Amino acid sequence: MSNFQTVLRQLRLEHNLTQDELATKLGISKSTVSMYENGNREPDFETMETIADFFNVDMDFLLGRTDCPTKTTNASQKPREASNSTSLENADQDIRRIQRARKDMTDEKKEQMMQMLEIAFGEYFKEDDK
Template identity: 35%
Template sequence: MINSLFAERVAKLRTENNMTLETFGELIGLTKSSVGNIEKMRKPASLDVVYKIAEQFNVSIDYLLGRTDNPEINK
């Protein structure tokens, strides 16, 4: 999935949490370059990666995908 809003939100969440590309990649099982490619929309993120990103930042997948501007997970 390549979506500019997704890429922007991943980058924003990563930087707001003071994570480097390398640190974030290690947490979700990707290389530094893979995370950079996702943030620059050069590489699509698999559903598994989208899920891991949402879990890492405790936000909803709908927020990451731009379906809502509310990052909270509805339970």
């Protein structure tokens, strides 16, 4: 097993990307990618998720905890595109996506998003109030 800096460099090179190209795709600076690869800095959790999603690898692989790069999935779980219902298994991933999207939203858009979520999932919001 490897450490994060080695895995990141390996993935970048396997995808034929320069540090500058990877930085642009991830929305970070080239110097940040360089610091990650040289072990001078480590990404925060959200950036780590972004990197894992970009390369379609498991976070444990990115952190050097496993040699298996593939994201683990439940074989009985239907692909997200094929399902019209939101499952609890996907809730964490959905919440992270919402958090990333909120960064670029105005306060008005954030409020609209919360209203839509309350309409769509009102029964769950009410359970939290108990």
